[in-house]
Amino acid sequence: MSLLSASQNEELKELLRSTGAAVLTPDSAGYADSIRRWSDTSEKKAGAVVQVTSAEDVSTVVKFAVANKIPFVVHGGGHSTSGASSTEGGIVISLVKMRRVLVDPSAKTITVEGGAIWEDVDEAAAKHGLAAVGGTVNHTGVGGLTLGGGYGWLTGRYGLTIDNLLSAKVVLADGSIVTASETQNPDLFWALRGAGQNFGVVTEFVFRAHEQKEPVYGGILFFDSEKIAEIVAFLNRFEETSNGDQGIFFGFTRPPFMDKPVIVVAVYYNGPQTDADAFFKPLISLGPLVDNTGMIAYEELNTVFNGGASYGGRKSFSGANVVLPLDVDFVREIYDDFTKVVQTYENVGESLLQFEFIPYKEVVKVPQDATSCANRGRYYNVASAFRWYDPSLDREMRKVQKAMMTKIQQRAGIAKHGTEAKEEGVGMYANYSETDTRASEVFGANLPRLQALKKQYDPNNIFKKWHNLLPE
Ligand code: FAD
Numbered sequence: 275m276s277l278l279s280a281s282q283n284e285e286l287k288e289l290l291r292s293t294g295a296a297v298l299t300p301d302s303a304g305y306a307d308s309i310r311r312w313s314d315t316s317e318k319k320a321g322a323v324v325q326v327t328s329a330e331d332v333s334t335v336v337k338f339a340v341a342n343k344i345p346f347v348v349h350g351g352g353h354s355t356s357g358a359s360s361t362e363g364g365i366v367i368s369l370v371k372m373r374r375v376l377v378d379p380s381a382k383t384i385t386v387e388g389g390a391i392w393e394d395v396d397e398a399a400a401k402h403g404l405a406a407v408g409g410t411v412n413h414t415g416v417g418g419l420t421l422g423g424g425y426g427w428l429t430g431r432y433g434l435t436i437d438n439l440l441s442a443k444v445v446l447a448d449g450s451i452v453t454a455s456e457t458q459n460p461d462l463f464w465a466l467r468g469a470g471q472n473f474g475v476v477t478e479f480v481f482r483a484h485e486q487k488e489p490v491y492g493g494i495l496f497f498d499s500e501k502i503a504e505i506v507a508f509l510n511r512f513e514e515t516s517n518g519d520q521g522i523f524f525g526f527t528r529p530p531f532m533d534k535p536v537i538v539v540a541v542y543y544n545g546p547q548t549d550a551d552a553f554f555k556p557l558i559s560l561g562p563l564v565d566n567t568g569m570i571a572y573e574e575l576n577t578v579f580n581g582g583a584s585y586g587g588r589k590s591f592s593g594a595n596v597v598l599p600l601d602v603d604f605v606r607e608i609y610d611d612f613t614k615v616v617q618t619y620e621n622v623g624e625s626l627l628q629f630e631f632i633p634y635k636e637v638v639k640v641p642q643d644a645t646s647c648a649n650r651g652r653y654y655n656v657a658s659a660f661r662w663y664d665p666s667l668d669r670e671m672r673k674v675q676k677a678m679m680t681k682i683q684q685r686a687g688i689a690k691h692g693t694e695a696k697e698e699g700v701g702m703y704a705n706y707s708e709t710d711t712r713a714s715e716v717f718g719a720n721l722p723r724l725q726a727l728k729k730q731y732d733p734n735n736i737f738k739k740w741h742n743l744l745p746e
Pocket of ligand 1 (some may be wrong): 311347348349350351352353354355358359370388389409410413414415416417418419420421422423424425426470471474475476477544584591705706739740742
């Protein structure tokens with residue numbers, strides 16, 4: 275049910291009449307598409323979807339919503355599975371019309387509007403032989419991914435996405451439009467880099483770009499589960515063999531042509547094919563069932579997961595961490611747990627569980643308190659994206675998924691290995707665990723400063739749908 279009256283809808287339209295913004299209500303053409311999200315569980319019947327075209331439009335909507343006490347959310351790329359970018363009855367500030375990207379090749383910067391997806395950035399940058407540290411699936415939003423930290427294949431060389439963020443234009447809770455950078459509103463800039471969703475609407479990001487003229491080696495391999503021991507042995511040497519220009523995602527899924535889960539391995543090497551072949555030889559020589567690897571453009575690399583990460587179905591994302599070396603018996607146990615899930619429930623084989631081996635050297639060079647992101651440590655993210663179709667399984671799938679991630683966290687992550695790694699980082703990537711964690715688990719020692727800044731920038735806690743920093 276809409277929380278806006280007919281006259282409020284008219285007032286909102288009137289306020290935006292001279293702008294390029296569109297106000298969509300449930301009877302408008304395009305409304306159904308405007309509330310669609312990556313996960314069907316996040317599709318909610320908004321009272322109004324305002325497709326804004328500028329920071330000024332955003333400011334108008336924020337002021338209107340606050341004055342009329344109507345809850346609102348911000349929709350970037352729409353990939354969060356917690357419902358953080360959708361609302362039942364309230365207003366969606368939709369950034370989907372704000373996807374412009376401007377590359378400055380001489381300054382090596384990329385200016386990106388707040389509603390862009392990574393495909394927009396990858397393609398614009400590639401035209402100049404440049405690349406940004408963005409996501410590994412190119413239809414995710416620049417907005418949500420960046421504001422929570424941001425990991426991509428280039429992280430091993432250049433750090434997190436936020437470590438390459440130079441400035442941001444932000445609409446705050448009072449509707450004011452400000453710039454945040456190391457020199458302008460530095461406190462806000464600190465908060466934006468890890469917990470940005472809680473501080474306003476970012477309408478423009480400026481990123482540092484990196485030279486990427488040559489193609490990279492990458493793609494996906496499937497292996498039979500009998501190869502677990504050999505693959506784990508290969509992974510366990512990763513910290514000796516990698517220099518920052520390599521990455522490996524290792525996990526489980528059940529493709530439609532298999533009756534049991536396979537091991538899925540995504541590989542990345544930023545260098546010549548001969549070097550990549552030598553690096554991955556121990557893996558390739560195990561005889562994959564499917565081998566889609568080869569030399570491809572960097573922007574193409576970020577499309578190889580798109581098929582498996584398609585829209586449709588009910589989904590949940592959850593995260594954990596692991597420390598190398600992995601124990602092969604434990605990995606077998608997780609494979610068995612995953613197999614049990616896909617055998618027990620109908621139509622869940624497209625689910626994916628993966629260990630993301632992206633070198634952390636550059637990530638931990640930045641001190642834990644230099645940005646609000648507290649996930650900097652000598653460990654690796656684990657991500658699971660469960661997918662199902664039957665709405666009656668919503669609770670059960672989330673429960674099963676959380677149990678599996680907790681097990682990994684406790685038995686193979688910093689919780690087990692303790693000491694040094696634990697002191698460095700929380701072991702929980704905010705963007706992978708939106709629903710099943712508390713703010714203290716995600717922001718650790720950075721939480722008190724975040725809460726103080728929150729009281730300064732958003733005292734009424736208007737932006738609270740993503741890891742609420744000030745729960746009542
Ligand atoms: P949305 O649902 O639109 O937004 C998520 C949150 O951010 C919401 O609270 C929303 O209000 C807020 N938000 C979005 N844009 C803005 C903005 N401009 N200003 C203020 N708030 C905003 N993460 C990685 O780091 N690396 C990866 O390689 C990666 N791959 C992924 C692949 C898939 C298939 C999926 C589903 C997720 C992946 N993630 C990855 C996690 C991803 O970072 C989060 O899902 C993130 O929330 C997506 O942002 P979005 O803008 O698409 O989503």
